[in-house]
Amino acid sequence: MNLRGLVSVTGKPGLFKLIGQNKGGFILESLDAAKVKIVINMSNSKMATLEDITIYGDEEEIRLLDIFETLKTSDIEIPAVKADGTTLRNFFREVAPGHDESRVYSSDIKKVITWYTIIKELPLFNEEAPEPLGEEQA
Known part of the structure; x- marks a missing residue:
């Protein structure tokens, strides 16, 4: 990605x-x-x-890219952005296990769903990420 x-x-x-x-x-x-x-x-x-956005986790932060990768490779049904809070929370427990439920709000989950909906159709979504600058190939 x-x-x-x-x-x-x-x-x-x-x-x-x-x-x-x-x-x-x-x-x-x-x-x-x-x-x-x-x-x-x-x-x-x-x-x-x-690439830099993370979600609060119970033990460590969860990268947004990891959540997108889970959505891309799984058959988890993505709820509508206007779904109720319980539906959104249950969905997020599947795609981001270990997220801090007291600091990740429904509005954050809605934003992740909206962003995923926007980018999943882009060609960039299926491309490999380029190597970070400054790292040499071995």
Whole structure:
């Protein structure tokens, strides 16, 4: 799964693809059909790559990519985003066992479902992630 360059921006719905940088900030393009381009200034907005996002766990944090991989390879039925809290929580117990139920809210689960729905159709979803920069091949 190659989700490098896909980001979430605080206060903006959906996901964005990082397409460049200028002196005003980062240039992003929405992943929806509109393909809206925006410039995000890091002094007044927070941006997180999907590769770096983690979910609170009881013992250790759970990577969002691991949850997406579980969804991709399993036959777990994904509930509707508007499902009730119990349905969402039961679903998340299957895909993210060991998550901290007191710190992971229904809104977080809805966000994971929404993001997965957006990216599962992208070609990047089935590509291998490139090696991190600076690591040499043995």
